[in-house]
Amino acid sequence: MGNEDLLNKIKKIVTRQSFGVFIALIAIWIFFGVATDAFFSFNNLINVLRQSSVIGIITVAMTMLITSQEFDLSVGSMFALSGILFGVLTMTVGLNQWLAIIITFAFAILVGLVNGLITLKIGIPSFITTLGTMMLLRGAALVTSGGYPISGFRELSFINIVGGRFLGLPAMSIWFLLIAFAGYIIMNKTKLGYKMYATGGNTKAAELSGINTTKIKLIGFVLTSVAATIASFTSIGFLGMVSPTQGQGFELEVIAASVVGGTALFGGSSSMIGAFLGALIMGSIKNGLSIMGTSAYLQQAFIGLVVIVAVIINVQFQD
C-alpha cells in the first residue's frame, strides 16, 4: 500500500507539465557544469537568474495570454518604447519621475487595450494585429528617440526600486521572482486564472457558462503589455540606460520560453512553474555559452536547438 502511494506520487510528479522542462534544465546545467569551471559558482548562478529575468517577467504574462488562446508579438517593441517614453518624459521634458511612471503604465495599458480590441472586436487574429503593432511601436521608439539611446537615469531616485541589489540578489531578479509567484497564484488559485483556462480550453463552453471571454482575453493583453513595461524599467535599473533597438526578437524568445515550459500553443493548457523554468533555460544558455566563449551568433542557433529538444522531452513525459 505504502509502495503504491509512493508510486502514484512519483507518477503525479513525473506527468506534471513542468517535469520535462525541469529535466531539460538539469541536463543543460550538467552540460555547462562539465564544459566550464565557472558555471556552478554561486555568483554565476545568480547571474543566470538575472539573465533570465527580463525574458522571464514577460513570459509570465505571455503564458497567461497564450492560455486564453491569444498571442502578443509586440512585447519586444513595447519593451523598448516604454523605456524610451519614460526617458523622453523625464530627461527631455523634465517631468516628475513618478508622474512619468504613471503615464508610462497608462500608455502600456492603452497598448494592451488597442491590441486586444482590434483582435477581439474587429476579429483579426492576434498574430496579425500584434505583428502590426510590433512594427508600429518599434518605429515609434526610433522616431521619439531619434535613434539614440537615452541615459542618465542613475540620478533619479526611482532607480533604487528597479536597480541595485536586495538580499544579495539583483533587483530585476527579485521582480522576476515576485511576478512569477504572482502569476502562479493567479493561474492556480484565483477566479481570473480559472476563467482564463476555461476560455482557452473551450471558448464556446465558457461563453455558454456566462463567462465574458472577450473581457478575459483583454485582461491578458493588458497584462502582457504591462509586463513588458515592468521588464523595461528593471532593464533601466540594471543598465542605467535605454536603447530604441533593445528587445528585438524578444517576442519569439518569450513565446519559446513559455512553450518550452509546457504551454499549449492553442491555449487551455499551461504551467507557471514550467514557464518559470523555461525562462531559466533561456538565461542558462546565454550565460553558459558566453562563459564558454562561443560567438554570440552561435547562441541563436543553440537556443533554437534547445527549444526543439526541450519540447520533445516535455512531450515524452505527458500522457
Place this chain on the structure above:
Amino acid sequence: MADYLLEFKNISKVFGGVVALDDVSFGIEKGKITGLVGENGAGKSTLIKICDGVHQPTKGQLIWAGEPVNINSPAAAKKLGISVVHQDIPVCDNLTVAENIFLGPKIPGKNIFADRKYMEQKTLKLFSELNVEIDPGKLVKRCTTGEKQLILIAKAMSKKAKLILMDEPTTALSPNEVTILYKVLNKLKKEGVSIVFISHRLEEVQKLSDRICVLKDGQYVGDLTKKEANEDIICQMMVGRDVRISQEYKENFSTEEEIFTVEGLQNKEYGLENISFALNKGEVLGIFGLRGAGRTEMARSLIGDFESTAAKIKIADKTVEIKSPKDAFANGIGYLPEDRDELGLLDNMDIVENMCISDIDQLTNMGFLQKRKMRKIAEEYQDKLDIKLSSIYQNINELSGGNQQKVLLAKWLILNPKVLILDEPTKGIDVGTKSEIRKLIIELTKNNMSIIVISSEMIELMSIADRMLVMSEGKLTADLSREEFDEELIMKKAVTELSI
C-alpha cells in the same frame, strides 16, 4: 388558464432569409416536465437557444413568470434561473469535473480566489444526490460522453435553476445512465423545477412528460397531454403535411443487377451494427434517418474514411477491399459529403479548380496543368448542370449554396463513378435548386449510374427514391419498396430502436 413559467408569444427567428421559427406561441408550465418533439429542422434547437440568450428572436416576446423579458446573453438567462443542457455537450476538456460544474460568472470563493476544495465537496454532494460516481478532481478529457452529459446536468442543478432545458440529453447515455437521468428529472420536478425535454425517443418523451408540444417546420403544431399521447398521434403531428409530393410519378431505371453490396458493416466507435444492403444498377436508394442515427458515419465507413470492421463489400460480383477514400474512388465509388464547407469546397479557389481536382492527374502533362482542357471540362459541366455563375474562374465562395453543391456534384460526375453516395445533397440550398438536383439524380440513373441518397428530409426521399432503407441508432430498421412508402411508417421505423 395554466400556470406558465415561460411563455413564447409570436416568436419568429430568421437566419439570413431562412425561417427557423415562424410565429410560435405556447407556454411551459411551472413544475412540470414538458416534452418537445419535431423532425430535424423543426426549430427545437433554435427555440432552446432563444431561451438561453444565444439567439434573440427576430419577432415576438418572451414572458417569464408573467413579466415580459429580453434574454440577450447566456449570463442574462442564468440570472433568471434558466439552465440549458446543450446537445453538443460544451465542456472545457482541460478543466476538472468540479471546475466545469462551477464555471460561470460567479465562481465560489472569497475575493479574487477560487475555492476548489469547496467546489469538489459540493460536486460530491451533487453527485450523491444524482446517485452517480465520478471523481470531482478528474480531468474532463478523461470522462466518457455519458459522464460529460451528467456533468452538465449537475451543473444545471448547481445553479438552482428554475427552468432546465435539455436538448436530447439521452442520445449519448448508456441505458444505466438513462435510468439515473429519469430519476433525477422526477426528483427535480418534485422540488418544483420546470423541465423541457427534447428527444427523438418518443417512448421516452411519453413516459417522462406531463405534456408534449410538437413543432413542425418552425411552426407550433399543438400539444398533447400524457393521456392523449401515443406514438401514432405524435408521428402524425410531426410529419403531417398538406401536399403529398411522394405520390408524384417518377421514372424508374433500376435493374435487377446488383452493383454494390455491403455485408455486415460494423463500427463500434459510431455504434454501427451489422449493416447489410444491396444497391441495384440504375437505382436510387434512399437512406432515411434522424440526426444521430449514424447515416453519415455509415457512408464514411463505406468509403473507408472511418475505420470499420467485418464489412464485405462487393462491386458488381467482385469483392473489394476499401481501406481509404482513395480505394473507394479507385473502385468507382464517389461520395458527396454532407458538410460542404468542411469537407467539400476548396476555399477561395475558382470553379475550374474545384471541379477538376478529383481528376487532376489526368489533366496534367509532366506536372503542368493543362488549363485549356480543364476549362473545356468545366464549361461542359457548367452547361450540363446549369450552374449560375459570372465566370468559370469565379471564386467558389461567391456562389450560392445550391450552385456550390452543383460544382461539387460535377467534380464527381467528371470521374463517372459507378456508385455515387450523396449525403444530404439538398441541405441548406434554395427550393428551386433542390428540385433541379432531384431531377439530375434521376437523370443520372437513366445513364446507368447507381445512387445512394442519404437524407433527413423524408418527403424529398420519398419523391426520388426507388427503394428506401431506414436507419435508427446505427441499425437498419426497414427496407421499403416505393409502393410501401408511408410517412408515418417511416417515422415509426426511424424511432423504433430509440426506445429502451
